[in-house]
Amino acid sequence: MAEDLTITRNASKEEQYKSLIPQIEGLLYGETDFIANLANVCAALKEQFNWFWVGFYLVKDDELVLGPFQGPVACTRIKKGKGVCGSSWLQGETIIVPDVDEFPGHIACASASKSEIVLPLIKNDKVIGVFDVDSEFLNHFDKMDKIYLEQVISIILNK
Numbered sequence: 001m002a003e004d005l006t007i008t009r010n011a012s013k014e015e016q017y018k019s020l021i022p023q024i025e026g027l028l029y030g031e032t033d034f035i036a037n038l039a040n041v042c043a044a045l046k047e048q049f050n051w052f053w054v055g056f057y058l059v060k061d062d063e064l065v066l067g068p069f070q071g072p073v074a075c076t077r078i079k080k081g082k083g084v085c086g087s088s089w090l091q092g093e094t095i096i097v098p099d100v101d102e103f104p105g106h107i108a109c110a111s112a113s114k115s116e117i118v119l120p121l122i123k124n125d126k127v128i129g130v131f132d133v134d135s136e137f138l139n140h141f142d143k144m145d146k147i148y149l150e151q152v153i154s155i156i157l158n159k
Contacts, residue, residue: 007048017148020048024152028159037156039068045133045152046070052113052136056121057085058129064089067129075109083107085130088118092127094146098139110134117141119149123157 005027008019024044028037038056046054055069057078064078064085081090083106088095097116100106113134121129131153135141 005044005047013144014148016048017144017151020044021148021151021155025155028155032159034156034159035068037159041152041156042068042070051133051140053110053132053134056129056131057089059089059127064130071134072110072112075107078107084116084118085132088120088130089127092120092122094119094150096141096143096146098141100134112136114138115140117145117149119146119153121153121157 005023006019008016011019024041027040027044031037042054042056045051051071053069053071053074055071055074056067057064058067059065062080064080066074066076078086080086084095084097084100084103085107087105095118097103097106100108100113100116113136115135115138117133119131120127121131131149133141133145133149
């Protein structure tokens with residue numbers, strides 16, 4: 001198991017992801033505790049990209065419930081179909097929001113959040129949670145984030 005990350009600075013976003021993903025694999029290697037793995041993934045991504053907020057919500061009964069995260073305090077429970085996280089859960093799809101103020105029904109857990117990407121965690125054809133990343137900058141996330149963050153989710157779900 002890796003104990004320290006090598007953080008890549010002054011590199012393209014793609015280079016940063018390519019450097020970090022093998023380290024995440026090493027970090028999770030041999031660890032079977034799902035929550036511990038989610039926590040370390042949050043920390044690794046926050047450390048590399050310094051995003052405003054990065055974390056997981058897990059499906060419990062009829063709600064998304066806050067799981068491991070890095071950043072300021074967050075909404076604890078989100079209903080299916082509500083906000084970006086609840087919409088990603090309902091649709092089972094990644095959602096990129098360039099400007100959260102333009103997303104109908106956006107839940108403002110923190111007013112500093114300006115853009116967002118949410119990816120569903122799908123296991124056995126069922127959404128078991130979502131991975132939420134917020135930025136304090138508009139238009140911060142794109143298809144490259146989607147591609148690489150989906151790889152991170154795959155690593156987590158295949159542990």
